[in-house]
Amino acid sequence: MEKGDSTAINITSESSKERKGKAPLLAAPVMVATANTREDRGNKRGIAIFDFVLRLCAMVAALAAAITMGTTDQTLPFFTQFFRFQASYDDLPTFTFFVIANAITSSYLVLSIPFSIVSIVRPHTVGPRLLLIILDTVMVALSTAAAASAAAIVYLAHKGNSSANWLAICQQYNDFCQRTSGAVVASFIAVVIFVFLVILSALALRKS
């Protein structure tokens, strides 16, 4: 006996009252839809867990960048009567912006973790995921701006520029340059993770 037959028999054997309702008539398609949904839910939960892990990694990278840059301070071992040779991150406005932007990024990531957890628990809720993808995109722009502007200054500190008569300062402030370069690298790692977070959210939003 085919499955189609048994369904037809079930319907005709139902009472008149039940026949009026739509639910029993839809039984077979609904079961198919539920199976699809269950598989889909598994995929979405996987993406949400990966999103959560990436978010923690990005937080560590952004925090490392902010702390490394924020604690950079080098005093040269020689000085004149009037002047101590000292390089600190707040001598350059770009590095101050870098520290602030990375601090904002890591705070945002801490605040976004509850929404990420909601996405794991309820993989089909669209609201938190949509909020996260919008704010993540803005954060891609913010953290890239911080990383790129600091990279431009670090490059200048390493190489100098003969046309503009800007001398390389890394011969004197070697330690300072190394720390700032490290902070820029950490910040670029955070940017790459953010781009992946947006792409993951887009994949998860595809069918919800």
Next chain:
Amino acid sequence: MEKGDSTAINITSESSKERKGKAPLLAAPVMVATANTREDRGNKRGIAIFDFVLRLCAMVAALAAAITMGTTDQTLPFFTQFFRFQASYDDLPTFTFFVIANAITSSYLVLSIPFSIVSIVRPHTVGPRLLLIILDTVMVALSTAAAASAAAIVYLAHKGNSSANWLAICQQYNDFCQRTSGAVVASFIAVVIFVFLVILSALALRKS
């Protein structure tokens, strides 16, 4: 007579062969779904058209940024026997990167227009929209990096930095500084439009 009744009667009056098929049993729910889909399709088409217009605006902004920066070249009206005082965008590696990145961005936008048109014609096709959101996110990062690094250098050219002993060059090269500042502003406009494009695509992907 209720609608449920008529549906029931229709089903019972069908031939045995037709009763086996699932399509007639689903008639009513499918109609409801079609009505929802039609409204949804209108929304999606509106978003797709807005996406197309924004894409054109971003292309103009990125192209203007690349051309403004690429044609910046100032020669001062005085010179020595051995040296002509000239400032060009390719004296600074950051500005060269800026021109290349903005050229890539505007080329990408030209190439993305067919996909945007496909999204207008077929609002429910997920493929092109997913491709666009992924590439748009990467382009947010690229164009922000270009804009921010050039902004850091332009700021330095305007203000100089006493700690690093880098002098402001805008007193001499006034015209050069104004043009590069304009290019940076145009590039930031492109970045803002890109962020909106990603958010629009996310809204359109929400239910498809």
